[in-house]
Amino acid sequence: MVTEQIVNQLKKIMESExxxxxxxxxxxxxxxxxSFGTYFPELVLQPxxxxxxxxxxxxxxxxxxxxxxxxxxxxxxxxxxxxxxxxVLDFSQWNQLLIVDPEDTVAxxxxxxxxxxxxxxxxxxxxxYPPDPSSSHVSTIGGNLAENAGGPRxxxxxxxxDYVLGLEIVTAxxxxxxxxxxTIKNVTGYDLTKLIVGAEGTLGIITEATxxxxxxxxxxxxxxxxxxxxxxxxxxISSVLTSGIMPSKMEIMDxxxxxxxxxxxxxxxxxxxxxxxxxxxxxHPLAIEDESEKVKQVCLDLGARKVVIAKNDHxxxxxxxxxxxxxxxxxRTKPTKISEDATIPRSKIPxxxxxxxEIKKKYQVDLVVFGHAGDGNLHPNIITNIQDKxxxxxxxxxxxxxxxxxxxxxxxxxxxxxxxxxxxPFMEMELGEIGVEMMKRMKTAxxxxxxxxxxxxxxxxxxxxxxxxx
Amino acid sequence: MVTEQIVNQLKKIMESExxxxxxxxxxxxxxxxxSFGTYFPELVLQPxxxxxxxxxxxxxxxxxxxxxxxxxxxxxxxxxxxxxxxxVLDFSQWNQLLIVDPEDTVAxxxxxxxxxxxxxxxxxxxxxYPPDPSSSHVSTIGGNLAENAGGPRxxxxxxxxDYVLGLEIVTAxxxxxxxxxxTIKNVTGYDLTKLIVGAEGTLGIITEATxxxxxxxxxxxxxxxxxxxxxxxxxxISSVLTSGIMPSKMEIMDxxxxxxxxxxxxxxxxxxxxxxxxxxxxxHPLAIEDESEKVKQVCLDLGARKVVIAKNDHxxxxxxxxxxxxxxxxxRTKPTKISEDATIPRSKIPxxxxxxxEIKKKYQVDLVVFGHAGDGNLHPNIITNIQDKxxxxxxxxxxxxxxxxxxxxxxxxxxxxxxxxxxxPFMEMELGEIGVEMMKRMKTAxxxxxxxxxxxxxxxxxxxxxxxxx
Numbered sequence: 001m002v003t004e005q006i007v008n009q010l011k012k013i014m015e016s017e018x019x020x021x022x023x024x025x026x027x028x029x030x031x032x033x034x035s036f037g038t039y040f041p042e043l044v045l046q047p048x049x050x051x052x053x054x055x056x057x058x059x060x061x062x063x064x065x066x067x068x069x070x071x072x073x074x075x076x077x078x079x080x081x082x083x084x085x086x087x088v089l090d091f092s093q094w095n096q097l098l099i100v101d102p103e104d105t106v107a108x109x110x111x112x113x114x115x116x117x118x119x120x121x122x123x124x125x126x127x128x129y130p131p132d133p134s135s136s137h138v139s140t141i142g143g144n145l146a147e148n149a150g151g152p153r154x155x156x157x158x159x160x161x162d163y164v165l166g167l168e169i170v171t172a173x174x175x176x177x178x179x180x181x182x183t184i185k186n187v188t189g190y191d192l193t194k195l196i197v198g199a200e201g202t203l204g205i206i207t208e209a210t211x212x213x214x215x216x217x218x219x220x221x222x223x224x225x226x227x228x229x230x231x232x233x234x235x236x237i238s239s240v241l242t243s244g245i246m247p248s249k250m251e252i253m254d255x256x257x258x259x260x261x262x263x264x265x266x267x268x269x270x271x272x273x274x275x276x277x278x279x280x281x282x283x284h285p286l287a288i289e290d291e292s293e294k295v296k297q298v299c300l301d302l303g304a305r306k307v308v309i310a311k312n313d314h315x316x317x318x319x320x321x322x323x324x325x326x327x328x329x330x331x332r333t334k335p336t337k338i339s340e341d342a343t344i345p346r347s348k349i350p351x352x353x354x355x356x357x358e359i360k361k362k363y364q365v366d367l368v369v370f371g372h373a374g375d376g377n378l379h380p381n382i383i384t385n386i387q388d389k390x391x392x393x394x395x396x397x398x399x400x401x402x403x404x405x406x407x408x409x410x411x412x413x414x415x416x417x418x419x420x421x422x423x424x425p426f427m428e429m430e431l432g433e434i435g436v437e438m439m440k441r442m443k444t445a446x447x448x449x450x451x452x453x454x455x456x457x458x459x460x461x462x463x464x465x466x467x468x469x470x
Numbered sequence: 471m472v473t474e475q476i477v478n479q480l481k482k483i484m485e486s487e488x489x490x491x492x493x494x495x496x497x498x499x500x501x502x503x504x505s506f507g508t509y510f511p512e513l514v515l516q517p518x519x520x521x522x523x524x525x526x527x528x529x530x531x532x533x534x535x536x537x538x539x540x541x542x543x544x545x546x547x548x549x550x551x552x553x554x555x556x557x558v559l560d561f562s563q564w565n566q567l568l569i570v571d572p573e574d575t576v577a578x579x580x581x582x583x584x585x586x587x588x589x590x591x592x593x594x595x596x597x598x599y600p601p602d603p604s605s606s607h608v609s610t611i612g613g614n615l616a617e618n619a620g621g622p623r624x625x626x627x628x629x630x631x632d633y634v635l636g637l638e639i640v641t642a643x644x645x646x647x648x649x650x651x652x653t654i655k656n657v658t659g660y661d662l663t664k665l666i667v668g669a670e671g672t673l674g675i676i677t678e679a680t681x682x683x684x685x686x687x688x689x690x691x692x693x694x695x696x697x698x699x700x701x702x703x704x705x706x707i708s709s710v711l712t713s714g715i716m717p718s719k720m721e722i723m724d725x726x727x728x729x730x731x732x733x734x735x736x737x738x739x740x741x742x743x744x745x746x747x748x749x750x751x752x753x754h755p756l757a758i759e760d761e762s763e764k765v766k767q768v769c770l771d772l773g774a775r776k777v778v779i780a781k782n783d784h785x786x787x788x789x790x791x792x793x794x795x796x797x798x799x800x801x802r803t804k805p806t807k808i809s810e811d812a813t814i815p816r817s818k819i820p821x822x823x824x825x826x827x828e829i830k831k832k833y834q835v836d837l838v839v840f841g842h843a844g845d846g847n848l849h850p851n852i853i854t855n856i857q858d859k860x861x862x863x864x865x866x867x868x869x870x871x872x873x874x875x876x877x878x879x880x881x882x883x884x885x886x887x888x889x890x891x892x893x894x895p896f897m898e899m900e901l902g903e904i905g906v907e908m909m910k911r912m913k914t915a916x917x918x919x920x921x922x923x924x925x926x927x928x929x930x931x932x933x934x935x936x937x938x939x940x
Contacts, residue, residue, distance in 0.1 A: 103708040103817035126712045148657045154846045159655060161664075162632065177905050181598075182815045184845040185629060185670050185885035187618045188900055189927055190909045194631075194664040198657050215716045238573040242596045246685045284761065287754030345652045347573035375654040415655035423658070430658055438916065439660045445915035446908065457659055 002087065006063060010045065013055035019046035019093070030088045033073040033080050035422055036338075036467045037385075041068060041082040046093045050176050050207040053089065053324055057205065057451075060087060060175030064455050069201040071111070071143025073267065074135040076339050077420030079147055079200050083455035089205065091142045093354070095435035100125055100213065106165060106182055107211045113237030115149075127213040130157035133416070145206050145263060148198030150416030152249040156282075159416065161197045163212045169196055171205035172447035195442075200418055200451040203446050217282035220248065221292045222316035224308040225299045230254075230274040232303035234350040237373055239298050239345075245291050249280040249376030257326045257370045264329035267322050273305060274353075277348065277373060280316075280321055285409040326370050334366065336386040338399060338467070340408035343377045343415030355405045356380055363398040377415035378412075396465050401449055404429065421466075424459040471510040472557065476533060480515065489516035489563070500558045503543040503550050505892055506856075506937045508807075511552040516563045520638060520646050520677040527675065527921070529645030530557060536924050539671040541582065541613025544605040546809050547890030549617055549670050553925035559675065561612045563913065570595055570683065576635060576652055577681045581612030585619075588681065597683040600627035603886070613675050618668030620832075620886030622719040625844035629886065631667045633682045639666055639674035642917035646900065647791035650886075652680055665912075670888055671923040673916050687752035691717065691762045692786035694778040695769045700724075700744040702773035704820040707747070707843055709768050711816075715761045719750040720844030724823065727796045727840045734799035737792050743775060744823075747843060748793055750786075796840050804836065806856040808937065809871060811886030813847045825875045826850055833862035833868040847885035856938060866935050874899065890935075896930040 011159055016334055021027070031040045049052045060067050066086030067464040073080055082088050090443045097110035098117060102125040107118050117135040119129040132151035133139060136428035139149070145167075150159040166180035169192075180193035189282055196204050229235035236249060253261075258269050269276065279295060296307045310316035331337050344352050353369065360367040371379035380402055384395050401425045413423045413430050427436050440458055443450070481487055491497070491514040501510045506633035517523045524684035530537050536556030543550055552558050568587060572595040577588050585606040589599040602621035609619070615637075620629040636650035639662075650656055650663035650687075666674050705828060707720060723746045728739050739746065749765060751758040766777045780786035801807050814822050823839065830837040841849035850872055854865050873883055873896045883893045885899050897906050910928055913920070 025815065035831045064481075081517050101817070102712050104815040105708075105711055106815075126714055146841055150655050150657075154655055158632075160747070161661070162628075171904075171908065175904050177902065177908060179905070181882050182880050183813045183840075183882055185620050185624055185813050186882045187620075187848045187886060187888050188883045189889060189897060189906070190673075190912060191618075191664055191668055192908065194661055203660075215711055215714045218714050241575055241685055242572050244596055244685045244688050259611075284754060284757030286756035290754065290756065323476050340910075343653045343655050345574045345576075347571070372655075377653070410658045412651050412653050413658045415653065416657060418657050419659060430481065431646065432625060434641075435649070435662075436659070438641065438647060438662065441915040442660060442912060445911040446569070 002065060005064070006059065007043070009059055013059065014045060014052055015038040015048070015327050021046070028412070030070065030082065030090065033078060033170060035076050035078040035420065037078065037081060037421060039081050039083045040085065041088040044088045044090050046090045048094050049168060051340065053205055053207055054174045054176050056087070056089065057170050060451050061234050061449055064449050064451060065123030067451050068453055069142070069146065069205050070270050072138050072167070074139045075143065075147060075418065075420060077414065077418040077422045079143070079418055079420045079456065081421055083421060092140055097208070099377045100127065102127065104182060105213045107213055109141050109209050109211060111206055113141045115139050115141050115144050122213045123216060126216050128216040129211060129213055131160045131163060140207060145197050145209055146201045147418040148184070150377065152251055152372055154372060154377065154416070155250055156246050156248045161194055164193055164197050164209055165212050166210035167193050167196055167206055168208035168369065171204050174447065180210070184212060189248055200420060200456050201445060202456055205452065219273055219285040219288060220280055220282040220316070221288045222310040222317045222319050223279045223292055223295055225277045225279065226270060226273050226306040227275045227277065227303065229303060230353045231350040233275040233277055235358060236299045236304060236456065237349065238248045238346060239302055240295050241374070241381055242339050243294060243298055245281070245295060245376065247279045248282040249278070250277070251278045251323055252370060252373035253323060253326060254369040256368040257330070258327040258412050260368060261322055261325045264456045265325055267325070269322055277302055279288055302469050323370070330368050330381060330383050334383045334385045336384045338382040338384065338395065338401055340380045340399065341377060341415045341417040342380065342402050342411060342413065344409045344411030346376045348409040348411065349373060349376060352378060352405070352409060356402070359398050359405070363394040365395055365398045367398070371409065376411065392467055396467055400465060419457045421456060424457060425463045427459055472535060476529065476535070477513070478528055479815055482528065483624065484515060484522055485518070489518070500540065500552065500560065503545045503548060505546050505548040505821065507891065509553045510555065511558040512555050514558045514915050515559050516560045520640060522678055523640045523675055524644045524646050524679070525561065526557070527640050527642065527878065530921050531643055531919055532716050532923060537921050538923055539612070539616065539675050541610030542608050543889060544609045545613065545617060545888065547884065547888040547892045549613065549888055549890045549926065551891060552657060553891060561821055562610055564666065567678070570597065572597065574652060575683045577658050577683055579611050579679050579681060581610060581676055583611045585609050585611050585614050592683045596686050596813060598686040599633065599681060599683055601630045601633060611679060612676055615667050615679055616671045617888040620847065622721055622842055622846065624766045624842060624886070625720055626716050626718045630756050631664055634663055634667050634679055635682050636680035637663050637676055638678035641674050641917050642919065642922050650680070654682060666839070670890065670926050672913060672926055673922065675922065689755040689758060689759045690752040690786070692789050693750065693762055693765055694781040694789045695745050696749045696797060697745045697747065697773065698743050698775050698778040699773060700823045701820040703745040703747055706769045706772040706774060707819065708816060709772055710765050711844070713764060713768055715751070715765060717749045717844060718752040719748070720842070721748045721793055722843035723793060723796060723839060724839040726838040727800070730799040730838060731792055731795045734802055735795055737795070739792055748789060765906060793840070800838050800851060800853050803853045804853045806854045808852040808865065809846060810850045810869065810872055811885045811887045812850065812872050812881060814876055814879045814881035816846045818879040818881065819843060819846060821877060822848060826872070829868050829871050829875070833864040835865055835868045841847060846881065850917065862937055866937055869937060891929045893931045894927055895935055897929055
């Protein structure tokens with residue numbers, strides 16, 4: 001419990017009392033994220049230095065108060081939810097540090113920097129920060145680091161973790177340490193950097209990151225490929241990738257997504273086909289000119305009904321509009337959207353589509369599928385109404401079956417959204433009892449009092465999927 | 471101690487007794503690697519299944535016998551040396567599993583597979599396994615995984631770790647677990663995969679790996695750039711990378727390397743210049759044609775004395791010959807070569823070269839510098855004679871100062887060779903006391919009896935660099 005005495009001590013740690021929030025109205029804003037469930041913190045702090053964070057954590061560790069780090073709250077898995085009360089550390093105000101060093105091709109950032117701003121700054125130097133989660137114009141890099149956020153460009157460029165060279169973190173005991181560094185290669189001891197990134201704030205709190213930047217591709221080109229049959233679409237995706245071409249993006253929309261978009265805002269998509277694949281190539285202008293023709297031919301050879309190559313950037317943006325419209329389009333009929341990210345090996349895409357259709361029928365739920373086809377990271381979305389308790393029960397069962405199916409097909413519970421509260425009950429299903437136990441040992445070794453984001457990743461006995469808490 | 475009773479139990483675990491080696495003559499072969507020091511194991515086992523490894527480790531854990539996993543023994547940091555006796559697990563015979571799945575673009579391998587064979591197999595499907603340590607035609611993937619091996623292509627393609635999707639490992643308690651999987655994106659719990667890769671066999675023993683393959687670039691092009699001044703060379707490297715071009719390799723040879731090569735086998739290199747940079751571009755033929763001209767111009771603008779673009783693959787191979795000749799050339803005068811891999815931020819390359827020349831003078835040692843300039847991963851090599859005790863004392867001091875300098879310039883002890891026994895004494899210098907302590911906590915949590923490769927990474931109190939043990 002955060003007593004008055006503790007608040008008084010916190011006032012000495014924080015350089016300004018204005019960054020200590022205790023009003024009920026403030027606490028409400030921190031009781032939810034973009035996933036499910038409502039949990040109130042006792043207190044919110046907005047730190048602006050590693051020293052402040054270290055002081056707070058030391059105190060919290062002494063009094064065993066849960067600490068919940070939070071960026072912009074866009075998590076789809078419950079990452080920042082203060083499920084056991086305690087203190088929320090709101091990092092969104094700590095956005096002052098964003099330095100790009102073009103010679104070392106790195107960016108140094110504080111945790112509250114908006115993700116998209118890093119790439120914007122890199123661009124000024126002919127560089128790129130590749131990770132592009134859909135929320136990148138809102139989300140903070142701190143949240144992206146905690147969850148190891150992905151995005152469409154993951155296919156060619158990998159995810160957040162692949163661009164983190166070094167971190168400054170505060171341990172559960174309030175010590176400030178540095179992991180990794182400023183060099184691309186580093187094999188000095190255990191790779192704490194890649195362990196902390198994606199650990200959802202349960203092993204340490206990130207207070208600074210050194211990110212790798214890469215040369216910015218000079219041009220890009222977009223293709224839209226229409227497949228009457230999902231099996232052909234799956235084969236085409238693999239064939240493109242073994243033809244010596246690595247697209248920067250390969251996004252898929254299923255029939256339900258296409259129909260939803262056309263009903264929402266007609267853009268002229270055919271509603272009688274299994275799938276549309278949007279492909280982006282980037283790199284040297286001459287290379288992508290030639291590659292786009294090759295990709296077209298591969299797709300036509302494998303049964304594509306039609307291939308459209310965007311003539312210029314404006315036309316490309318038009319093609320991508322359809323993909324961007326999916327999210328607003330699907331919530332038009334019902335207000336609640338459950339966005340999953342069960343991920344499967346690429347070869348299992350057709351099978352996964354088939355199984356998802358069966359789940360849709362079996363539980364009578366509104367299911368649309370889109371996402372990152374190139375790396376098997378699909379986003380099955382269930383559209384529902386959280387007020388409809390009977391339907392929500394069916395939805396919970398459908399979600400459970402989606403997870404089980406992904407694992408059965410050699411895939412994983414989460415490709416890019418994280419485990420948080422949402423998927424904790426399913427951890428053993430994928431990792432086995434000993435697999436989870438080995439992870440817990442790390443947690444216990446680093447955070448013996450379990451104060452860092454408790455209630456995430458690791459299930460408590462008998463924990464089940466809960467979309468609505470009371 | 472490995473008693474007769476334990477050997478009898480091992481005979482029940484191993485499916486064939488012929489894979490239990492106890493003869494003195496056999497033990498000699500396992501007493502050294504490509505680094506320094508000689509240590510005899512009590513016993514060598516050549517496991518061929520995870521079941522055998524699990525049985526061995528369970529027994530070793532019960533009797534607290536050190537286990538030393540070993541691939542081809544090419545380690546430059548002492549990774550497989552059995553410094554506390556015990557059992558060497560020789561994985562070099564377990565090379566039967568090498569499956570490439572072109573649809574999922576993955577390879578599944580057993581630990582004894584020769585690294586280069588993976589890329590050879592991938593090539594048949596238009597794919598590539600990018601990591602290319604210099605020893606790749608001899609080294610095993612198991613050793614590469616344990617040490618997180620790098621190589622020249624690291625600049626564009628990253629290192630071993632960047633291509634590992636999943637592992638099967640045996641824990642210190644003899645449990646078989648799987649980490650990661652077959653998908654490119656996976657954020658289910660802690661990233662044990664990337665923690666185990668590079669942990670030098672101290673956290674678990676790798677018995678299988680799932681590796682990511684990528685589309686094979688269609689063509690490549692090589693340039694040789696000659697710089698009279700090392701500062702110009704450093705600036706040119708950064709300028710190329712901010713011009714929108716990412717070469718696949720950028721290797722540097724200093725004046726001493728060039729002179730050594732010319733003395734060994736004259737290939738017509740100018741011996742009066744500070745540095746030669748070899749650049750390889752790969753990708754679409756049209757793209758690299760254009761990019762090679764751009765790179766040439768950037769280098770000339772920044773003071774390059776001469777730029778040669780290889781007209782064809784044969785000419786390219788000729789240019790790379792000079793780089794390949796460095797190693798044989800420098801051991802011509804003295805038999806012992808100490809190959810370091812201190813790595814610095816790219817912008818510090820000119821400063822590092824200056825400091826290395828000072829160290830060379832101060833300790834009167836034969837120092838040549840070459841390596842991976844694009845990512846700051848230089849290889850300062852000291853040429854000496856291990857029999858000359860007086861010189862070896864100066865060499866030890868010079869090596870220590872190279873480490874200190876790399877860290878002072880914001881770099882790291884090791885870019886790709888690992889810590890092993892060689893660099894353990896310097897861990898705190900880079901990571902601080904708490905940094906090392908946090909790593910130790912992981913080790914203790916996973917291997918409470920300290921049986922997995924003990925004596926590596928973590929220094930014992932007062933440990934110093936030892937190049938010759940008695």
